[in-house]
Amino acid sequence: MITNLKICSKCIYDERVSYITFDDHGVCNYCHQLEKLKEDYGTGSKKGKDSFANILERIKKEGQGKKYDCIIGVSGGTDSSYMLYLTKIWGLRPLAVHYDNTWNSAIATENIRKVLTALDIDLYTHVTDNKEADDIFRSFFFADVAEIEASTDLALAEVMYRAAWKYKVNYVLEGHSFITEGITPVGRNYFDGKYIQSIHKMFGRLPMKSYPLMTLNRFLFWTVFAKIQKIRPFWYIDYNKEDARAFLEKEYDWKYYGGHHLENRITAFFHSIYLPQKFHTDMRNNTLSALVRNGKMSREEAWEEYNTPPHVEKDLVDYFKKRLDLSDELYNQIMARKPKSWQEYPTYKKIFELLRPLFKILANANLVPMSFYLKYCFPMPKDEKK
Template sequence: MKVCTRCIYDERVASITFDDQGVCNYCKQIDDLKIQYNTGEKKGEEELMSIVDRIKEDGKGKKYDCVIGVSGGTDSSYMVYLALKWGLRPLAVHYDNTWNSAIATENIRKVLGKLKVDLYTHVTDNKEADDIFKSFLYASVAEIEASTDLALAETMYRAAAKYNLKYVLEGHSFVTEGITPVGRNYFDGKYIKSIHNMFGKRKIKTYPLMTFAKFMKWTLFKRIKKIRPFWYLDYNKQQAREFLEKEYGWTYYGGHHLENRMTAFFHSYYMPEKFNTDFRNNTLSALVRNGEMKREEALRLYSEPPHLENELLAYFKKRLELSEEEFTRIMNLPTKSWKEYPTYKKRFERLRPLFFILAKKNLVPMSFYLKYCFPSK
């Protein structure tokens, strides 16, 4: 199997290509973004501080000047600390799909409590959330976590609009995480609604669905900007984690994206077992690119099975009321792709020039433009 000579992405990754030196196109994408955002350089920091000044100016006279999505994970927790360090007055925003681990909930409480930051939370009815999750299982597609990712984005927009705020800060770093290729990792409001209409049993009442119209409302009309400060900074996740542990009693939850039990099931079991896909290659590849891990070590770790939390499978089956027979049947269903269900993807592609402008103005993330606005192979 062909593997990138610089990271550990291999030929199973969607839309991957290799140059004459065997370096993949995703490594080059990271290089291009570093140049575009002056990541880790003085100019990048200056650009970010200029944005911070604009946030302060726009927030004068308001209780808050920005919102920050929090999950209890490393990046979002550290993002709250940095915002206060820069003199911002953030409102922390959390979407609760009712699958949070106790560690994540405690991390949010510890960090926000000590920093005295207010929390805005949207909690979806647990039966409704589970019905959406089950509908994706029955559809036999990969993106069983899609509803959570989109709901967090919608919840942050709603919170920003409620308090008349124009800035959303997100704790994402393409340097430490990469940008996950759109292969088995797609989501939009039409996709979620169509899957749920086909396989769900409950009406959507409490779930914050982001339709295309709402997406345009937040970006074009409300003009709420999404800023990812780590794209400009020399951000080190390990140092951030150690700082949080020391200052706030924050607790590590065992791995990237494992702070939520549904997300843990998705990464640790569902994707590797049903789709032969292991998203640890994103973080491991980033560590190799950054010189924080030897390529051989990353390949060794990647060859080992993902960590599976004790009792996670039992909890998953009980929570979703799946018998052993039904769970086995679901896992053995022929796999399907998001391309087999209705989505907004073609519309995003047709509107690529518009989304390029919006991305340059920070009205949509640049990663959205790069992932969603080009035809997928």
């Protein structure tokens, strides 16, 4: 790989990645973090499989007499679609939950319908008013921060909690795999309820009524009082995304949408246009680095792909401008402005850090994702006292 950048000797994260460090062998801190998680969870080993078997036993036991025993968030993507299939194999009775930010691609909507119909799984959907959803996205665009679609991720988490509470379900299963996706560095990937609320208050034009905002109080209610557990099965068991995709295509006529996270149009804009053009950041390095670590792609091949322009959906920019009521001039003006960081706006970050001992206990009990604890509950390096 011909470059002046310092690149991890084990993946393709380079010195531009937020808060990256390298050991004496050139291995980055993120690779070490993933190795530690793999060891802790026993991913793909007897330890991991046994641990997950115990979790399945608890889910079934606590779900007796209830219509559903677990909640699964669905997007129409590979991971959540395959998770639906696996829950049936495991003998669970899932309720699929979807947060509709009104930017779904037609492919994603059809994927959800096909898989749920074939597996006879019920769907719980929360639809935010489209003008309100657009107003939140527009606010983040005007704020010049990277996390333009953070409101979607947080809303899905809140909606899954609400569905679990409504149906008295104690477990939420998530399709995340740190083996296939890594854990995205927090540099341009932060979100919480206060962050969304504060930016919308500064730049929004409509009241926030139908959007399911997760405040700190609600987050603590779901985790400390309701004790709804977040389980990520792929952290324990073997999971091959490519095999899963092939299975879904064969069994359910499921369609691929062109790339990781591209099943939703605002997310596609975020990954393929907004981050690369305004922030000079390309999150494809997460998936590509995972492929390298797993021996499915050479570092040279991954680096070459990473340095080719991302796939951009035809007319996506025009669609974005029309939805958010942006003239060509205003869009170009904002895209050319100096980027800002989430650290320049009000968030719960300092509170999360103060509550770190509590969140460590909650993470160990699967009441918050371990990735939340690792990313959100420690001071950022430049904030640490020297």
